[in-house]
Amino acid sequence: MLMHPWDTAHDEDEWRAWLSRHDFGRPSVNGPPGEPPWVQPTHFLYEPEPGPHGRVLLHPARPNPLRRALEANPEVLLNVVDDHDFAPGRWTAPEDAPPEHGTPTSYHAAVQLRCTARVVDDPAEKAALLNRQVAHFQPEGGTAPAAPGEAPFGRLLSGIRVLDLEVTGVRAESTDAGNKPREVRERVAHHLSDRDGPGDREARAHRLRRLATG
Numbered sequence: 001m002l003m004h005p006w007d008t009a010h011d012e013d014e015w016r017a018w019l020s021r022h023d024f025g026r027p028s029v030n031g032p033p034g035e036p037p038w039v040q041p042t043h044f045l046y047e048p049e050p051g052p053h054g055r056v057l058l059h060p061a062r063p064n065p066l067r068r069a070l071e072a073n074p075e076v077l078l079n080v081v082d083d084h085d086f087a088p089g090r091w092t093a094p095e096d097a098p099p100e101h102g103t104p105t106s107y108h109a110a111v112q113l114r115c116t117a118r119v120v121d122d123p124a125e126k127a128a129l130l131n132r133q134v135a136h137f138q139p140e141g142g143t144a145p146a147a148p149g150e151a152p153f154g155r156l157l158s159g160i161r162v163l164d165l166e167v168t169g170v171r172a173e174s175t176d177a178g179n180k181p182r183e184v185r186e187r188v189a190h191h192l193s194d195r196d197g198p199g200d201r202e203a204r205a206h207r208l209r210r211l212a213t214g
Contacts, residue, residue: 001079001112001171006178010214015172018206019046019111023136025080027058027115027165029069040066044078045133046113053167056115057133059126059160067119067161076115076165083174084108085203091191092177092184107188109174109206115165123148129162176210185211 009015023046028039040060048054056078060066070076086106093102120126127146134143146153177185185207192204 001110001173003171003173004175004179007173007175009172009174010210012170014213015111015170016048018109018172018174019080022080022082022111025078027066027076027078027163029066029076029117030073031069032072038065038069040064043133043137045136047132051166053113053170055167056113056165057129057162058165059130059133059162062159062161064161066163070117070119070163074117076117076163078113078115078165079110080112081108081110083199083203083206085192085200087177087188087191091188092180095181095183105177107175107177107203107207109176110172112171113165113167114169114171115167118164118166120162120164123157126157126160126162127154129164130157130160174206174210176207178210182211 009018024041024043026039026041027044028037031038042058042060044056044058046054046056084107087104089102089104090099091102092105093099120129127148131145134146144152146157148154148157177188189204189207189211192200192207
C-alpha cells in the first residue's frame with residue numbers, strides 16, 4: 001500500500017479509534033506455489049491487547065483454504081478499507097483556478113494489519129474465543145453460548161477453526177487531500193454533505209475528524 005507522508009495516520013490513537021468502528025475486512029494469505037494469494041472477506045474482532053498492537057479473532061469454516069494455507073505459512077495481512085468517496089475535479093480545484101482545472105480524486109481510509117496466525121482447534125478454547133466474537137457483534141445477548149458437548153452449538157464447533165492473529169505490524173492511512181490547502185479539504189467535506197450519496201455521510205464524518213486533529 002502506497003502511503004504519502006500527508007496520508008499517514010496522525011498517531012496510534014487515530015488508527016485504533018478508526019479500527020474500533022470497523023469490523024469487516026479481507027485477510028490475505030499466501031497461496032500454494034504458482035497460485036495467487038487467497039483472500040477471505042469476513043467479519044472480525046480486533047482487541048487492543050495483548051501485545052503492543054493487539055490481536056484479531058475470526059472463525060473460518062474448517063474447509064476454508066485460509067486454514068490450510070496458514071499451516072504452511074502463518075503470515076496474514078488483514079486489509080480494512082472504508083470511508084471512501086469520489087470527489088469530482090471541480091471540488092478540488094485551487095482557490096485561484098477555474099473549477100475545470102481540479103483533479104478528480106478517489107479518497108479512502110485504510111488500516112493494514114500484518115499478523116502471525118495461530119489456528120485454534122481445542123474445543124474449549126475455540127468456544128471461549130468464539131463467544132467473545134459473538135458478544136462483540138451481539139452485545140444485547142439472545143444467543144446461547146457455545147460450549148463443547150452442549151446444545152445447541154457444541155456439535156457445530158468441529159466445523160470451524162478460530163484464528164487468533166497476533167498483530168506484528170500496522171500501516172494506516174487516510175487519503176483525504178492532506179496535501180491540499182485546508183480550504184480545499186473543507187470544501188470537499190461541504191460538497192459531501194450536499195451530495196449525500198451512499199457512504200458520503202460516513203466519509204464526511206471521517207474527514208471532519210481529520211480536519212479537527214491536523
